Every structure is written in structure tokens, then in C-alpha cells.
Amino acid sequence: MEYQDYYKVLGVARDASAKEIKSAYRKLTKKFHPDVNKGDANAEAKYRQINEAYEVLGDPEKRAKYDQFGSQWEQYQKMGGNPFGGGAQSINLEDLLRQFGGGGQSTGGRSGRSSFFDILFGNMGGSHFGGGSGSFSGGSPFGNANPFGGGNPFGGGSPFGGDPRQSMASKGKDLECSTSISVAEAYKGTTRTITIERVSDCPVCGGRGSKQSAPCGSCFGSGKVRLPRKIDVRIPAGINSGKKMRVRGEGEPGLNGGENGDMFLTVNIADDSRFTIKGKNVECELWISLYDALFGGSVDFVTPSGSTIALKIKEGTQNGTRMKLAGLGLPDAKEKGDLYVRLMVKLPLPLSEEDAKAFKALAKR
Ligand SMILES: [Zn+2]
Numbered sequence: 054m055e056y057q058d059y060y061k062v063l064g065v066a067r068d069a070s071a072k073e074i075k076s077a078y079r080k081l082t083k084k085f086h087p088d089v090n091k092g093d094a095n096a097e098a099k100y101r102q103i104n105e106a107y108e109v110l111g112d113p114e115k116r117a118k119y120d121q122f123g124s125q126w127e128q129y130q131k132m133g134g135n136p137f138g139g140g141a142q143s144i145n146l147e148d149l150l151r152q153f154g155g156g157g158q159s160t161g162g163r164s165g166r167s168s169f170f171d172i173l174f175g176n177m178g179g180s181h182f183g184g185g186s187g188s189f190s191g192g193s194p195f196g197n198a199n200p201f202g203g204g205n206p207f208g209g210g211s212p213f214g215g216d217p218r219q220s221m222a223s224k225g226k227d228l229e230c231s232t233s234i235s236v237a238e239a240y241k242g243t244t245r246t247i248t249i250e251r252v253s254d255c256p257v258c259g260g261r262g263s264k265q266s267a268p269c270g271s272c273f274g275s276g277k278v279r280l281p282r283k284i285d286v287r288i289p290a291g292i293n294s295g296k297k298m299r300v301r302g303e304g305e306p307g308l309n310g311g312e313n314g315d316m317f318l319t320v321n322i323a324d325d326s327r328f329t330i331k332g333k334n335v336e337c338e339l340w341i342s343l344y345d346a347l348f349g350g351s352v353d354f355v356t357p358s359g360s361t362i363a364l365k366i367k368e369g370t371q372n373g374t375r376m377k378l379a380g381l382g383l384p385d386a387k388e389k390g391d392l393y394v395r396l397m398v399k400l401p402l403p404l405s406e407e408d409a410k411a412f413k414a415l416a417k418r
Contacts, residue, residue, distance in 0.1 A: 251303075253278060294321050298319075343398055
């Protein structure tokens, strides 16, 4: 039994949109179509794989089930390949699926698809390859669900059965996302509302997997679907760009009473027209007049956090002088960064006739 990475088959990201999936599918089927690869067994196999991947990822409900299953699968693999302890036996996929209320028996490839597909989805839905789906598919009294295999809510394999392997608690999968904040927000701290999809109880059947003793068509009897969820995340002042924040308990739900996974939010500070972030230090340029540079003066300066301060310019400041404003960098939790201001001298252009005369006189001396 081999796990099929349908996202990999179509070459799309796990969070690809329906449109992206469709376009990837179209491109690949053109390339591997049997008509243009006559007699090439590899291309034919690839073509079948692509169609199988699209049958799942192109259907929101199947995709949700697959995503849910995929996350469980990864979890078990992380636990050392054998989730059920003892011996060197490999994971029993049927057990795994039964544990979260889906799946069924392998139908022996009758559908022309991989046995992974058959176990996960039973024989539901039509075949892309025509025929070969045997007498069990179609005309099922339960609609989509194959009463002899996938998603059978009536048969054995109850998640509440006496099997001790089924009560093993495990932590839910972690989820990742990212957001961007402005420099001013980095100084003051801010809040972002993050919308993230995660496995939730099916709203149609309330997570029971069945409605009026028929399997729920919305979640295919698994009781679980992927739903978007909004989470308010407080981003503290002084966060460094690219920092990953852990939001506890906002990942995928745990299994059998296990704790939820966490959400990791990467916070990037957006490029700013004035300020450049260098770790906890910040850099910028400030234009000053020729006269302030020559004779000294005071210039209004708006800091990254938005307040205005009077910046003292020393007499005889050269163009490009770097001025350090200690403690005005990003306010890190431990120590404050510094702000470096590069002073740029602006010529008083255009010159008036009088000024031009004066400067020319100076130049001749
Ligand atoms: Zn449901």
C-alpha cells in the first residue's frame, strides 16, 4: 500500500487553488495523453496517476478527505512508521482509516486506480477509465458511498470499538502561515486576523458522520471536513522580520483526545520607502540644507514609530555623515536597537541670481 502524494503528481502546492489545480491537470494530461505517447507504458501509467490525482484534488469533498487523511498519515510516519507499537510491521492503512471513520477494504484495483485510492474512497464516483468498476459501484442505495467498502458507517471498525490501538492519543499536525506588517506596526505591535483552514467537525452532521442513519454526504461519513477559521493573533512590538510565532492549539485537532497542533505564523516586516530594517537596527536617509550642514541647525524628523523629534545637526556636517540615534531601533524584548540616519546635504537649487553671484565669488577665492 503506497501513499499517493496527489499534490506532487500534479506539481502543485498543498494550498493550491481549484483554478491552479485545474490548469496543472490540463497541462499534464496534454503532455501524457496516450494519443501522443503511443505504446509508452510509462506515459500511460503517468496519465492514469494524473487523472486519479485530479479526481481527488479537483473535487472539494474528496480533497478535504484526502487532506485530512494525509495529515494523519504524516503524523504516524513521524511517530516512527509504526504507530501501533511493537514489531516491525508496517502501517496498516485500513486500520488507520478506520480509526478516523473513513475508508474500507481494498477493492483490488477494480476501479483502475491505485489501491490507495480504492481504500480511501471506496468505489464512489465514476471512473475516468470506463468500465471495470464491477457490480458494486453505481446503483448503490446509499448514493456515493460504497456499502461494501469505503465510508461504511454500519460495519465494523467503529472508532469506539474495543480495539486498544484505536484509543491512542496523538497531537494534531502543526499548521504554517505568514503575514506582513508595516515598520510602524513593528514598533508598536499590532493584531492580525489570520484565516486558516483546518479539520473541523462536519457542520452538516455535527461530526457524527451520519444523518438519520444514512452516511453524511458532506463528509463521506468521516464526520470531518476542512473549514476556514479566523484567529486573532497579537504581534508584539519589536518583532524581528521573518520571526516565526507559535500560536498554541490552533493547528489541526488532536486524535483521540490528543492535544491540538500549533499554528506557526511567520511575520515579515514589509519594505518601507523610508526605513530599512537590519535585524533590530533601522536605517534611513535624511536630507538637510547646505546651510544646516555648514552652520548647524535643527531639523524635524519623523521616527519610524510616527513621532516627530527635533534632530540637532552639528556645525560642519559632511554629506553622508552617519548619525546614530541610540535606542530608536526596533524595541526588541531584551534590548532596543539603534536607528542610523545618513545625513544627505541638499544643494539650494535652483539658485537665485544673487545666490549664484555669491557662490561664484566664493568659488573664485
Ligand atoms: Zn458530515
